[in-house]
């Protein structure tokens with residue numbers, strides 16, 4: 001059955017997108033209430049998710065953040081006093097972001113809920129069905145995935161993008177490749193990406209192949225001494241970042257993560 005924009009994938013696992021269709025989130029109906037996975041950017045989208053989860057499960061027991069970016073966290077502004085689960089890396093990252101963007105968040109009347117349960121590397125919730133949350137890093141320092149083994153559904157957060165090039169401004173290149181390789185070994189049937197449509201396990205491999213191709217090309221361009229501005233132009237055109245709003249993330253990645261910063265940071 002469907003609950004507004006949220007669709008039942010299988011068993012008690014639901015997923016849906018923001019009103020603009022761009023960002024994914026979902027929830028699992030458990031014996032303990034709903035576990036919500038990510039919460040979009042806007043209060044409207046967050047409320048739609050909250051209402052769908054409440055309608056299905058009676059109450060929201062906790063929300064888990066796959067990582068700190070506001071398009072996955074700020075929608076909790078109107079959430080009731082449920083738990084908020086995040087990895088240590090994500091909790092640290094969110095604290096930094098809340099400080100850095102304090103005025104902008106206030107102006108937009110957004111107040112992402114802060115984590116109340118911070119875990120180190122992994123946590124298993126025996127909530128029927130069991131839910132496992134594992135920190136893998138890669139997209140952001142604390143990037144985590146949420147897995148429902150009994151139903152073989154994996155919420156990847158932004159370790160997987162579909163239908164648009166991934167945001168790469170905060171990546172850890174090697175950890176991202178390793179994370180995808182790890183997930184490819186898991187017994188997964190359904191993948192809910194951070195952005196883009198739900199797919200099968202093959203989307204994990206598709207993302208890794210894209211990423212390896214991207215990193216190889218970045219190395220080539222870097223190793224022949226291409227200046228940063230020129231590299232941004234070249235790679236933006238080749239990998240789908242030509243749109244003005246997509247370029248800053250690519251630039252940040254090249255400068256701070258991929259060896260174009262002059263001091264070898266991120267190599």
Ligand SMILES: [Zn+2]
Nearest residue numbers: 067069158167
């Ligand atoms: Zn993100």
